Each structure stands twice: as C-alpha cells, then as structure tokens.
Amino acid sequence: MPRAHHPFTSRRTASVAYLGENRLIAKIRQWLGPASPPAPHGIGDDCAVVRRARGDTLVTVDPLVFGRHFDASVPGRAAGAKLLKRNASDIAAMGGRPSAAVVALALDAKTNVAWLADFYRGLAAAARSLDIAVVGGDVAQADGVFVATLTLLGETTARVLTRQGARRGDSIYVTGVLGNSLASRHHLNFTPRLAEGQWLAGRDEVRSMMDVSDGLAKDLAALTPPAAEAALQRDLLPLRRGATLAGALSDGEDYELVFTVARGADLAAFAAAWRRKFPRTRLTRIGEFVARRPRLARTEGIVNLAVHRGYEHFR
Amino acid sequence: MPRAHHPFTSRRTASVAYLGENRLIAKIRQWLGPASPPAPHGIGDDCAVVRRARGDTLVTVDPLVFGRHFDASVPGRAAGAKLLKRNASDIAAMGGRPSAAVVALALDAKTNVAWLADFYRGLAAAARSLDIAVVGGDVAQADGVFVATLTLLGETTARVLTRQGARRGDSIYVTGVLGNSLASRHHLNFTPRLAEGQWLAGRDEVRSMMDVSDGLAKDLAALTPPAAEAALQRDLLPLRRGATLAGALSDGEDYELVFTVARGADLAAFAAAWRRKFPRTRLTRIGEFVARRPRLARTEGIVNLAVHRGYEHFR
Numbered sequence: 001m002p003r004a005h006h007p008f009t010s011r012r013t014a015s016v017a018y019l020g021e022n023r024l025i026a027k028i029r030q031w032l033g034p035a036s037p038p039a040p041h042g043i044g045d046d047c048a049v050v051r052r053a054r055g056d057t058l059v060t061v062d063p064l065v066f067g068r069h070f071d072a073s074v075p076g077r078a079a080g081a082k083l084l085k086r087n088a089s090d091i092a093a094m095g096g097r098p099s100a101a102v103v104a105l106a107l108d109a110k111t112n113v114a115w116l117a118d119f120y121r122g123l124a125a126a127a128r129s130l131d132i133a134v135v136g137g138d139v140a141q142a143d144g145v146f147v148a149t150l151t152l153l154g155e156t157t158a159r160v161l162t163r164q165g166a167r168r169g170d171s172i173y174v175t176g177v178l179g180n181s182l183a184s185r186h187h188l189n190f191t192p193r194l195a196e197g198q199w200l201a202g203r204d205e206v207r208s209m210m211d212v213s214d215g216l217a218k219d220l221a222a223l224t225p226p227a228a229e230a231a232l233q234r235d236l237l238p239l240r241r242g243a244t245l246a247g248a249l250s251d252g253e254d255y256e257l258v259f260t261v262a263r264g265a266d267l268a269a270f271a272a273a274w275r276r277k278f279p280r281t282r283l284t285r286i287g288e289f290v291a292r293r294p295r296l297a298r299t300e301g302i303v304n305l306a307v308h309r310g311y312e313h314f315r
Numbered sequence: 316m317p318r319a320h321h322p323f324t325s326r327r328t329a330s331v332a333y334l335g336e337n338r339l340i341a342k343i344r345q346w347l348g349p350a351s352p353p354a355p356h357g358i359g360d361d362c363a364v365v366r367r368a369r370g371d372t373l374v375t376v377d378p379l380v381f382g383r384h385f386d387a388s389v390p391g392r393a394a395g396a397k398l399l400k401r402n403a404s405d406i407a408a409m410g411g412r413p414s415a416a417v418v419a420l421a422l423d424a425k426t427n428v429a430w431l432a433d434f435y436r437g438l439a440a441a442a443r444s445l446d447i448a449v450v451g452g453d454v455a456q457a458d459g460v461f462v463a464t465l466t467l468l469g470e471t472t473a474r475v476l477t478r479q480g481a482r483r484g485d486s487i488y489v490t491g492v493l494g495n496s497l498a499s500r501h502h503l504n505f506t507p508r509l510a511e512g513q514w515l516a517g518r519d520e521v522r523s524m525m526d527v528s529d530g531l532a533k534d535l536a537a538l539t540p541p542a543a544e545a546a547l548q549r550d551l552l553p554l555r556r557g558a559t560l561a562g563a564l565s566d567g568e569d570y571e572l573v574f575t576v577a578r579g580a581d582l583a584a585f586a587a588a589w590r591r592k593f594p595r596t597r598l599t600r601i602g603e604f605v606a607r608r609p610r611l612a613r614t615e616g617i618v619n620l621a622v623h624r625g626y627e628h629f630r
Contacts, residue, residue, distance in 0.1 A: 039477065045477050046526060049371050049372070049475055050371060055367065060362040060451065061417040062453050067458070090362050091362060093361035094355070094361055096362065102375070102466055104376045104464045104466075106460070106464070138376050138377050138464075140380050140462075141383055142460050142462055143459065143460070144458065145421070145459070147455075151374075151466035154362070162354065163361070211361060
C-alpha cells in the first residue's frame, strides 16, 4: 500500500499534540475558510444556529475511519471530500437539499497537521461546491485512530422519497454505472446525485428510492415490498469499466440512486423527461418487482441476488 | 482503576464481531426502544426526517472516547447517558430546546454486546427523560477504540443567547456549584440546565450565556468583552463539597450555566424571579466585568484567573 498520505507522523513538531487544542481549532477555522460562516451560524459557540428552512429537516451521519474507509494511498483532500460526499449521497437518496454539516474528530496525538490541513481543505472545497456550510465540530484525542464523523443536515423538497412504497409490478431503475468503485477510484471521485434526487422527488410516478452504498444486491432488499422479489435482467445491469457482474452487485460504494417507478406509468415519457433534464447521467431500467416464486433465480437471464451479498461490517 | 465495566471482551461469542452488523443494528433499535421513532422519523432509511419546528435549528456535536471521557469504573448506562446529557447542556447554553439525536459509533470488533446494550439503554433513558428522539446513527469498526459521537438537534426558544453580548459593568452569574466533578461523580449524575436556559433566554436583562464544561477560568474568557476582565469575588464562588477554589475554576465538567446580566438591571427582582421559578437551583452572582487594569488580579478578594487555566486537550 502506498504510504504517501499517512495521517500520522513520528515528528512531534509536525503533530497536533505539538500544536495543542486551542491553536488546532483556530487552524481548522482557517482551513475551512468561507465554507464556515461566523458564529452563531458557524463555529465558535455552544451550538450552531441553522436558519429555519421551508421543508422538514433531514439528518444523516457517517463516520470515516482510517484503515477502513480510506488508507494511506488516499490524499487527505480526497478523504475529507469523500466524507462530505458520502453523507450528501444520503440526502440525495431522500430527494433532499443539503444545508449544514458538523464534523467531530477523534484522533491520535501523532496526527500530522499538514495532512489534517489537506483533509479540511478537501472537505471545505466539496462543501462549497455542494452549497453546504460547515457550522460546527469537535476534536477529541483517541489513541491510534483517525475517526472523522460528519453529521449532515438538509431539508426536504417536493416530497420525501423513502425506501418504502414500491409494489409488485413496479420498475427498478438505477443511475450511472455500478461496480469496481475502489480500483477505479470512483469511491473518491463521485458526485452525489443531488440534482437527480430532487428532480425524482417531484415525479409522482417514483415511489421509493435509496442510494447504492453497500452493493445493489444488499441495498435492493430494503426497497423490496413484502411477498415480492426483484427480477433483475442480467444483460441490463450497467457495469463500470473493469467491473464484473458480481462486482456490480456487491462491491458497494457506488453512490448511485436506485428507485422504483409505479406499474402503469408511462415509462417512455419518464425516460424522455430524464434525458432532457439529465442528458449526461445514464439511467437504466434494470428490472422489476415480481411475486416471490421458488424458481425465479434460475430463470434464464435473471440475476440470482441471493448469491451476491453486499458488504457486511464486522465480518 | 476498577475494571468492572470494560467495554471490550476477550470472549468472541460475547463480541459485536460475533453478532455481525445486521443483527447489531437490529439490537440497537431494540435497546433504544420507544426512544427511537419508526422510519422515516427514526432509524431505518438513508436519512431521518425531523419535523419542522417553530424556531431556528440548533446543532451541536460531542464525542465520548473510552479512556478519555470515561473509563472502566463507569457503567455503560452512565456512559450512554453522559454522552446525551453533555450535548443537551450545549443546547441549554443557547436557551434552546433539544429535539433529535443521531449517534455514530466507531468501535473495536471486541466490544462487549452486553456492555453496549447498557450503553444504549442508558442513552435511551436519558433521551426519554429529556424528550429527545434518537433518530439515526451509524456503526463502523475501528481498532482498539470505543468512540461514540452524538449530534444533537434542537430549536431556539424566545431568543438565542450566545457567548457574545456582555459589556463592562455587567454582572456574572453561575448556576449550581462548581468543582470536584470527577470524584463526586457529578460528571455522570448531572441534569442539563435546559429549563433554566430556556427561562433565561426569555429574560431581557440576560445578555450572554454558555455552559461551564472546561472549567470556569477557561470558559469565562469566551464571555469577556473586549478591553474588560472578569472580577470574581473569591468568597462568592459556590464550591461543591470537596472542591477547592482551584478545582472550582479549572476542574471542568460542571455542566452549569454561566451568564451575564446587564448593568443597571434590577438584580434583586431578577434573583427573586429566579427563586420563584427555580427554588431548588442555586444561583450565585460571582462578580462582574470591569475595565481591564494591571493590578486587578492582586486586589484583595479577587480571583487571579490567569493562574487557573482550564483543561486543554492534547496537552
């Protein structure tokens, strides 16, 4: 594994321990720059004040752990950006608009200040490009680890698209292409599907949605209505360059949207409206929900989802 | 140090690794019980939906690290409750009302499931008593640590009381008693001053507020207006049983409110109104902000704040 971007340093003068907490927090505010508004709407008081939005509030949280979600081959900038974008993908998955983030670090005293500067600069650049304010955070010491936990707030738009709502006969769609996320570095370079998610929340024929993060085979189970199963057409699955069918189903970290469209909807009109709105984002109808039956998985051309478990942590 | 409540286990069958992620998340929902509403207003979708409040949104985040913020002498229940209450104290410090929390764990695969059950049950009990819904979270693996990061949302009430706003001549007040928080276990048994904070936000003569978490000597610096300093009366500082003056100024973890009342306000009427509203919560006027001058710290009966630095992390 390349060690170019290791977050820890053996030089004490390069470490956060040498800097001390007060100066570290001052540095973080500097690294965030215009991505962090002045208190009380940003860092510097007991809480941050986020102005009331028109919709309901959406909230999601995801940690980023060194050695698990990224390694020393990943520049600090890319790690910081990934943390924000992963959370933004969850807001996209509900059809929402992100607004404000808080970031809590638990880190070893040996964490390299220069690496951390890169991390925050990457996070700030991603925040500005997605119109998200970084409004608060916390820094605590924890031996031997770098754990950054980001909580992202957003607001609902036209309506909330949840994982519930699909019925038998509904079509299953996915944005973009799937698989081979790690080797292709898509897991770092992706753009959360925020515009697409908001547009889909405004389309009545869309009944449910989520993002693909643990692999389609695992994630799709959450959209599947009772007494139904997903019949995916093997030939239709949109593969990333270098991805196998198995990888497209279980690699994870795709950060694409998977959603369902009601049976009886005008699918041609829906696809045409999508192409007008998002001419550069691929959209694929990959199958439909059918009544559960014993031999579906052995049907010619249908994916056997049971053999493609997604990633499970702690295993 | 008593090892009675160590979060890690050497018995694999008692660990979260043995349970696996999917069953762990099912267990967490069970441990939280009625403290966690059904999705999409709770755990189970890409985001949680928090219904729009009347006020603006308040947001704060704090991590709890094993070996830093608690140790094996602390039952899991108390650790979970502490994490929630620390964050609630930050909402209190702005005069706000807490509403919803998300909890992200980064933990070793050897974490003891029984200990974690206690942790979540303690967190859930505290959440119910403070009328807070636990609406989401995440679990990730990180070697050798237990880090729980809680983000708490709330809403503003009458107005937001920030750290800014005090002027020279304003009086300085503190709730409760200070010092000796660790030995007395106040750091586990405190009740966040939410009712008091909300009441103070409705009083026009109160100009600024924060909670005392890093020690009064350090925290008070954040309330001090430019070209001023705090003249605290040594004899007036309310000490917890067993606390020294130095401890009251720098131990930290008091989770009391420190706030300022405008010069010229009717202090007797203010104190009488407080006693009617909070007959069991001690309130003490501990001093005032005066023009900065060279020899203040040597004045008879005045606390020399410069020698009582609060806790600084990474030192």
